[in-house]
Amino acid sequence: MATDHAxxxxxxxxxxxxxxxxxxxxxxxxxxxxxxxxxxxITVAVSYLxxxxxxxxxxxxxxxxxxxxxxACYFMHLISEKKLIYAVLAITVFKFVALMVxxxxxxxxxxxxx
Amino acid sequence: MEIPYTxxxxxxxxxxxxxxxxxxxLASEVMLFGALFASYILIRxxxxxxxxxxxxxxxxxATFNTxxxxxxxxxxxxxxxxxxxxxxxxxxxxxxxxxLLGGVFLVVKYFEYSHHLHLGEYPRTNNFFAxxxxxxxxxxxxxxxGMAVNAYFWGPGAKLYKTNPVWFTNRVEHSGLxxxxxxxxxxxxxxTLYLL
Numbered sequence: 001m002a003t004d005h006a007x008x009x010x011x012x013x014x015x016x017x018x019x020x021x022x023x024x025x026x027x028x029x030x031x032x033x034x035x036x037x038x039x040x041x042i043t044v045a046v047s048y049l050x051x052x053x054x055x056x057x058x059x060x061x062x063x064x065x066x067x068x069x070x071x072a073c074y075f076m077h078l079i080s081e082k083k084l085i086y087a088v089l090a091i092t093v094f095k096f097v098a099l100m101v102x103x104x105x106x107x108x109x110x111x112x113x114x
Numbered sequence: 115m116e117i118p119y120t121x122x123x124x125x126x127x128x129x130x131x132x133x134x135x136x137x138x139x140l141a142s143e144v145m146l147f148g149a150l151f152a153s154y155i156l157i158r159x160x161x162x163x164x165x166x167x168x169x170x171x172x173x174x175x176a177t178f179n180t181x182x183x184x185x186x187x188x189x190x191x192x193x194x195x196x197x198x199x200x201x202x203x204x205x206x207x208x209x210x211x212x213x214l215l216g217g218v219f220l221v222v223k224y225f226e227y228s229h230h231l232h233l234g235e236y237p238r239t240n241n242f243f244a245x246x247x248x249x250x251x252x253x254x255x256x257x258x259x260g261m262a263v264n265a266y267f268w269g270p271g272a273k274l275y276k277t278n279p280v281w282f283t284n285r286v287e288h289s290g291l292x293x294x295x296x297x298x299x300x301x302x303x304x305x306t307l308y309l310l
């Protein structure tokens with residue numbers, strides 16, 4: 001497979017990144033960690049409020065979505081990923097949303113709508 | 115035969131095979147957990163009554179586990195950052211912490227399961243516990259799988275660092291992506307099962 005390797009980027013094998021850039025990344029990781037801790041405590045605190053079920057679900061999922069986005073964007077580096085990864089995830093998100101929404105749309109008060 | 119693009123990126127995609135492979139795998143994992151979440155929603159919406167998670171499950175224990183898992187995600191990403199800085203000693207320290215935190219998560223889960231089983235609350239007891247054991251059980255299997263891979267890279271797998279540090283760094287990044295996904299799933303499981 002030497003031909004395949006010949007077609008690769010000349011810079012790809014360079015693992016040495018600018019130390020200052022890595023330090024900046026590390027500071028972001030710590031900030032995200034603090035934010036995730038705070039949001040976890042907020043999630044628990046909100047659950048003690050006397051909210052209606054739809055409101056409680058909305059608030060809990062909203063906070064979980066923020067936390068999930070922080071993990072995906074910064075820990076999983078999705079904020080600066082290649083286009084092909086975004087394309088794969090776009091298809092995944094589309095199908096995931098369909099998986100969540102379609103059954104709920106066809107369901108009403110415990111009975112299936114024919 | 116040598117496997118191509120293990121540490122060098124393809125010119126057309128800018129990605130290594132491992133990177134695109136792990137993301138395709140994670141996409142399939144999203145659909146796996148998505149199917150179970152959709153089932154949970156339908157079962158819950160269709161049930162005449164459903165207990166709030168915090169009246170049945172141990173919220174402080176689950177909150178502690180959430181903090182542990184988020185902490186392990188940070189140590190995982192720090193392990194990768196250490197390799198990027200060519201600090202192998204620090205990498206091993208952070209990777210060991212990641213595996214240990216995964217172990218703490220499992221120990222807490224053991225106590226949680228033991229408590230419910232002691233009370234006679236089995237998956238067959240009702241739909242709530244069927245959903246609880248299925249979702250948390252599958253997630254726990256992912257934690258065990260992630261710990262096994264991370265332990266391998268901490269131990270025997272680390273030999274690769276001496277001969278090909280770039281490839282090894284990529285491998286750790288990929289196992290990290292899986293570990294963060296496991297954390298991400300728990301971030302949604304925690305409120306939906308324990309708090310609502």
